Amino acid sequence: MELSAKARERRREKAFVIEGARLFADTPEDFIMETFVTEAFLNGADERIRKKAEKSGVIVPPELLKKMSDTQTPQGVIGIVRMPEWTMEDLLSGVPLVLVLENIQDPGNLGTMVRTAEAAGASGILMSRDTADLFNPKTVRSTMSGIFRLPALVSEDLSAGLDLLKGRGVTCFAAHLGGEAAYDRLSYTGPSAFLIGNEGKGLTEELSRKADHKLLIPMHGRIESLNAAMAAGILLYEADRQRRSVL
Secondary structure, eight states, rough: OOOOOOOHHHHTEEEEEEEEEHHHHHHHHGGEEEEEOOOOHHHOHHHHHHHHHHHEEOOOHHHHHHOOOOSSSSSEEEEEEEEEOOOOHHSSSSEEEEESSSSOOOOOHHHHHHHHHHHHTTTEEEEEEEEETTTHHHHHTTTGGGTTTTTTEEEEHHHHHHHHHHTTTTTTEEEEOSEEGGGGGGSSSSSSEEEEEEEBBBSSHHHHHSEEEEEEEOOOTTOOOHHHHHHHHHHHHHHHHHHHHHH
């Protein structure tokens, strides 16, 4: 299935693939374009899921669904769904807490960041074009359906996107090994953005220079850096802790 394999095809069709009972159950009905299910899945599903599958579903043999699947052990349901569409205004709602991602390469890392950002109360994600595709099947599974709820935008010019955020009063904090202050010594109660760079190289110098503050996460032992998704989670939850403490 080309939608599973090719990001270009997903962008052209403005659609992507979901797979598995949990993701199908959590996907809003108005996003679902077409569903492929096995008879065994329908027979074993609860009434709500069965009705949802039957509304847009085509029953296919297990062998065919396995060929369509991106996983080793298909669960019996695959959906073609439309991409959610967000604007910069969506990212800036309330007191913004934005995750800015530059050249994140691992789809699982990206999906985990989406899931964590939603859980920590972030307002959205802004990412560079060279970041892993948000609608890659592995990314989609890792978001645990957060992809339908958390605003996420791809910027063709991330530096310009950062200027836009700063022009709207958002303070930008770069996670950086050369950081000037420990992350828990700064305040994120106002409009804030965390900049996270590539898993191996970190942020580019251009983006680092645009940050209002460079922060670091203190580490013990001989570890030189943290997983990008882990670092994002630590920062987002510190912002959430601070914001809850002032309510």
